[in-house]
Amino acid sequence: MKRVLLALFTVSLVASTWVNATETAAPAAEQSAAKMLAITEGKLKNTEGGCSCSYTVKNLQSSPLKRFEAYIFVKNKQGKFRCDAAHFSFNKPIQPNESRTLSNEAYGKSCGTNPSASLLMVSTCNYTDGSECDTENIETTDSGLKWVE
Structure with missing residues (x-):
């Protein structure tokens, strides 16, 4: 027992x-997986050079954002292509709760009709306190584009 x-x-x-x-x-x-950045107000616009992918980045951290690099894919009826990676090192870092409009361009490509965009990958996201973020830490639900997974 x-x-x-x-x-x-x-x-x-x-x-x-x-x-x-x-x-x-x-x-x-x-x-x-806490959200460190939000991408809002996304827009695709045809320019003479190609398809311009612009969006607003809002810093959701308590530390200023000093560097951000992202890859964005655009999909339309003609196919899928990548906007060139945006490599932003900010002379004046994006302060907490501050937003800044950034832009990538797909040279020689047309945005087409009914395009959708997706955030493929964040390769660099550095804050002044040494912290970093990646794709899982980016909120894209209110971007104004059809951001797809």
């Missing part, structure tokens, strides 16, 4: 420890 009670106690202790470890690990995983 003692062995049965000891076994039940051991199983309940292991189960309790596993549940506590799972509960404490979940918030850390959720925190890593």
Whole structure:
């Protein structure tokens, strides 16, 4: 009987420890996907050089944003193409809760009719405090474009 009670106690202790470890690990995983930037007011416009992809970046962090590089794909009836990567190093960093309009261009490409755009990848996103962000940390739901996954 003692062995049965000891076994039940051991199983309940292991189960309790596993549940506590799972509960404490979940918030850390959720925190890593916290939104650090928002891309809003996205627009595609045909220019003489090609399809201009402009959008507004809003800094959602408490530290100023000093560098941002992103790759954007545009899809239309003619196909899919990439706006050249935007490589922005800001002389005046984007302050917390401040927004700035950025623009990429797909040279020689037409935006076409009914285009959609997607944020393919963020290659560099650096803040003055040394923190960084990536594609999972960017909010694009209110961009004004059909930003697709």
